[in-house]
Amino acid sequence: MNISLLFALLAGAILVWWLLVRRLQTKPWLEQGIIEEQGAVDAPAPRVGLWVFLAVVTSLFGLFAMVYTMRSEFPDWRSLPDPSLLWVNTGLLILGSIALQLARGAAARDDLAGLKRNLTAGGVLTIAFLVGQLIAWRQLTTAGYYMATNPADAFFYILTGLHGLHMLGGLWFWGRASLTVWKGLEKSTMTEVSGVRLRVQLCSVYWHYLLLIWLVLFSLLLST
Amino acid sequence: MAYVAIADSDPHMHDPDTFITKYIWSQDHKVIAVQYSITAILVGVVALTLSVLFRLQLGFPDTFSLVQPNEYYQYVTMHGMIMVIYLLTALFLGGFGNYLIPLMCGARDMVFPYMNMLSYWVYLLSVIILLASFFIPGGPTGAGWTLYPPQAISPGTPGIDGGIVLMMLSLAVFIVAFTMGGLNYVTTVLQARTRGMTLMRMPLAVWGIFVATILGLLAFPALLVAAIMMLLDRVLGTSFFMPEMLSRGEILDYGGGSPILFQHLFWFFGHPEVYIVALPAFGIVSDVLSVHARKNIFGYRMMVWAIVAIGALSFVVWAHHMYVSGMNPYFGFFFATTTLIIAVPTALKVYNWILTLWRGDIHLRVPMLFAIGFLFTFIHGGLTGLFLGNVTVDLPLSDTYFVVGHFHMVMGVSPVLVVFAAIYHWFPKITGRMFHEGLGKVHFWLTLIGTYSIYLPMHYLGILGVPRRYFAYGDTEFIPESVQTMNAGITVAALIVAAVQILFFINVIWSLWKGPKSGPNPWKANTLEWLTPDTPPKHGNWGPRLPEVHRWPYDYSVPGEKEDFIPQTEPPRAGVIAGRDHGAHD
Numbered sequence: 001m002n003i004s005l006l007f008a009l010l011a012g013a014i015l016v017w018w019l020l021v022r023r024l025q026t027k028p029w030l031e032q033g034i035i036e037e038q039g040a041v042d043a044p045a046p047r048v049g050l051w052v053f054l055a056v057v058t059s060l061f062g063l064f065a066m067v068y069t070m071r072s073e074f075p076d077w078r079s080l081p082d083p084s085l086l087w088v089n090t091g092l093l094i095l096g097s098i099a100l101q102l103a104r105g106a107a108a109r110d111d112l113a114g115l116k117r118n119l120t121a122g123g124v125l126t127i128a129f130l131v132g133q134l135i136a137w138r139q140l141t142t143a144g145y146y147m148a149t150n151p152a153d154a155f156f157y158i159l160t161g162l163h164g165l166h167m168l169g170g171l172w173f174w175g176r177a178s179l180t181v182w183k184g185l186e187k188s189t190m191t192e193v194s195g196v197r198l199r200v201q202l203c204s205v206y207w208h209y210l211l212l213i214w215l216v217l218f219s220l221l222l223s224t
Numbered sequence: 225m226a227y228v229a230i231a232d233s234d235p236h237m238h239d240p241d242t243f244i245t246k247y248i249w250s251q252d253h254k255v256i257a258v259q260y261s262i263t264a265i266l267v268g269v270v271a272l273t274l275s276v277l278f279r280l281q282l283g284f285p286d287t288f289s290l291v292q293p294n295e296y297y298q299y300v301t302m303h304g305m306i307m308v309i310y311l312l313t314a315l316f317l318g319g320f321g322n323y324l325i326p327l328m329c330g331a332r333d334m335v336f337p338y339m340n341m342l343s344y345w346v347y348l349l350s351v352i353i354l355l356a357s358f359f360i361p362g363g364p365t366g367a368g369w370t371l372y373p374p375q376a377i378s379p380g381t382p383g384i385d386g387g388i389v390l391m392m393l394s395l396a397v398f399i400v401a402f403t404m405g406g407l408n409y410v411t412t413v414l415q416a417r418t419r420g421m422t423l424m425r426m427p428l429a430v431w432g433i434f435v436a437t438i439l440g441l442l443a444f445p446a447l448l449v450a451a452i453m454m455l456l457d458r459v460l461g462t463s464f465f466m467p468e469m470l471s472r473g474e475i476l477d478y479g480g481g482s483p484i485l486f487q488h489l490f491w492f493f494g495h496p497e498v499y500i501v502a503l504p505a506f507g508i509v510s511d512v513l514s515v516h517a518r519k520n521i522f523g524y525r526m527m528v529w530a531i532v533a534i535g536a537l538s539f540v541v542w543a544h545h546m547y548v549s550g551m552n553p554y555f556g557f558f559f560a561t562t563t564l565i566i567a568v569p570t571a572l573k574v575y576n577w578i579l580t581l582w583r584g585d586i587h588l589r590v591p592m593l594f595a596i597g598f599l600f601t602f603i604h605g606g607l608t609g610l611f612l613g614n615v616t617v618d619l620p621l622s623d624t625y626f627v628v629g630h631f632h633m634v635m636g637v638s639p640v641l642v643v644f645a646a647i648y649h650w651f652p653k654i655t656g657r658m659f660h661e662g663l664g665k666v667h668f669w670l671t672l673i674g675t676y677s678i679y680l681p682m683h684y685l686g687i688l689g690v691p692r693r694y695f696a697y698g699d700t701e702f703i704p705e706s707v708q709t710m711n712a713g714i715t716v717a718a719l720i721v722a723a724v725q726i727l728f729f730i731n732v733i734w735s736l737w738k739g740p741k742s743g744p745n746p747w748k749a750n751t752l753e754w755l756t757p758d759t760p761p762k763h764g765n766w767g768p769r770l771p772e773v774h775r776w777p778y779d780y781s782v783p784g785e786k787e788d789f790i791p792q793t794e795p796p797r798a799g800v801i802a803g804r805d806h807g808a809h810d
Binding site: 011025028044070074147151158 | 452528774
């Protein structure tokens with residue numbers, strides 16, 4: 001319950017912060033004429049949309065983490081062995097995140113070769129991570145840890161599965177960005193180039209965030 | 225640097241040209257809004273019909289045998305779930321949110337139109353999955369709309385075969401649809417407002433929808449978590465929520481799970497859900513009252529702060545739905561306190577609405593009647609909420625009709641009255657035609673008096689101790705004969721209210737074809753949606769130039785002005801500002 005209260009406090013704090021920052025204490029009935037305010041924050045709409053989505057993702061995984069800790073305190077909880085493969089997978093995901101960060105830098109410098117190289121590396125590393133997670137599942141099932149064996153096992157599959165699904169969603173956007181980069185960037189106009197920049201940027205943000213979530217989940221899995 | 229409106233330079237604003245891209249796979253927020261609304265209202269009619277069926281059973285248990293006990297529970301469950309989620313949430317956010325946000329903020333469309341379209345079609349899928357459960361063996365689930373385990377997935381509960389599975393699936397799909405829509409609503413409000421439209425110049429309707437969407441985005445994941453875990457309990461035999469159980473002499477395979485955990489998750493979603501429905505209603509009512517009273521909204525800033533405060537507080541009151549589940553007294557004390565605290569900003573809003581009406585130039589047109597009707601039902605339902613927020617009062621009343629009366633008043637009748645207010649208010653903009661005023665008034669009075677005759681007696685039944693959730697009472701010692709008479713009366717009122725809604729549909733359909741042309745701004749309102757170059761607005765909303773906003777949306781009856789309204793796009797007049805009388809607001 002503590003975590004959920006913390007979560008609620010955090011949500012409240014964000015709201016209060018927002019209140020202060022946005023200066024909701026203006027008196028609109030006294031002000032006339034144009035007031036310049038281009039968007040609440042200085043960022044393109046897709047970027048803001050991604051932040052809002054990450055808030056939803058945080059809520060989802062935060063609630064799962066809360067339920068996980070609550071359920072793990074029950075006496076029937078039998079921890080499962082943590083496959084050492086998970087460490088390798090974690091490494092792959094960290095590398096993938098770094099590669100996308102490099103791709104982002106390359107896109108900013110208009111370095112097309114670097115962009116292609118790093119973008120591909122990021123995707124391939126992520127796919128390797130997902131394959132690694134599947135192999136970890138196989139290892140556990142052959143060792144006799146099934147979904148219904150114990151809530152600890154069920155949670156393991158749900159949390160890794162849900163995280164994997166979010167990675168897959170990210171890969172879809174990665175795939176679309178890669179297609180643009182590989183197919184037509186040489187002969188494209190400036191606006192499309194800036195579009196690719198933004199897409200790669202958003203991919204890297206999303207990857208870093210999912211890496212963070214994975215690290216939290218992984219430590220949670222290790223700690224019980 | 226010269227100002228370049230983002231949407232003015234948008235190269236992606238292709239006009240849809242075929243029937244299919246215009247009305248079916250449409251990415252236009254106005255078409256999506258209408259699609260959402262029609263689907264939500266149709267599925268709401270299904271839920272209304274279900275309530276008529278089980279009310280007939282309750283009112284005349286021996287006369288009709290339309291409903292068997294199993295079906296009774298299935299109908300009650302589906303009625304509740306459809307009304308709360310598939311009708312009200314979808315209609316307020318998917319319907320009104322979609323229609324009003326871009327128009328009121330001065331945007332050409334939502335920021336992610338493709339995702340917006342997807343949102344509707346995924347929502348439609350969730351509705352189809354939900355309704356499919358009527359046509360499978362065993363029928364829909366009868367677990368009650370709260371779907372509490374272990375009973376929801378234990379043998380003996382109707383719909384345990386497929387119904388509960390389809391329910392969980394449908395909820396999960398709905399949440400995906402809502403998230404896609406919600407990302408649009410929040411981002412559009414934050415980033416796509418037109419020049420001069422600051423946050424504090426937004427109409428309160430947009431504020432209500434905006435904060436409600438944030439609540440939904442943060443709260444629906446709790447329902448998703450609960451739905452996923454219960455689905456696994458049911459399908460794969462995990463024991464997240466299922467304790468060790470003896471059912472019909474057999475030990476089930478479950479063990480060790482915690483049903484209370486489900487309740488926490490469900491209500492962590494469920495209580496914000498009340499405000500997901502209520503906040504848009506608050507906002508819309510504020511605008512309707514102000515326009516038809518020809519007076520600025522009283523205490524605009526307070527109204528905005530109250531919306532934000534209610535939104536934040538709604539996350540720390542959930543356990544007041546669980547007093548009867550047994551809890552640490554300090555825990556109960558905490559939640560009773562937060563529950564009563566949330567009454568403060570809510571009461572503040574009610575006072576401000578009443579003060580908006582005070583000495584206004586009130587035009588009792590149909591939307592205004594519905595908005596004022598909302599004030600009555602909402603105050604009424606809110607006050608009984610204060611009773612139930614206290615642990616000691618809640619315990620004896622919790623399982624009685626008092627609760628049914630309370631939440632139907634505050635969360636059923638009140639938002640539905642606002643839905644009607646909003647439809648009548650914006651109908652001229654959506655269709656370009658006026659509805660029939662007289663028919664609308666008949667609809668209002670019969671609905672208001674009818675719903676009062678349904679739910680007021682329920683409070684009395686509750687205080688008598690009549691338990692809810694029962695199929696029939698038979699000869700029960702503590703239930704007097706008069707209760708049956710009253711139940712029959714409630715059923716008659718319910719039948720009348722249900723029948724009266726036909727007037728609404730006749731009015732809408734008649735007015736679509738035969739209604740007189742309304743012109744762009746029949747109510748003489750200030751907000752941007754009334755200032756579009758075309759009525760109904762065309763794709764892209766604003767013609768070649770986006771509007772520019774020079775003032776807040778509530779400049780009604782400003783002293784010294786010729787007209788009693790000044791649209792938001794009206795530039796400041798020379799010499800007027802300094803000498804303007806701002807009355808009590810300074």
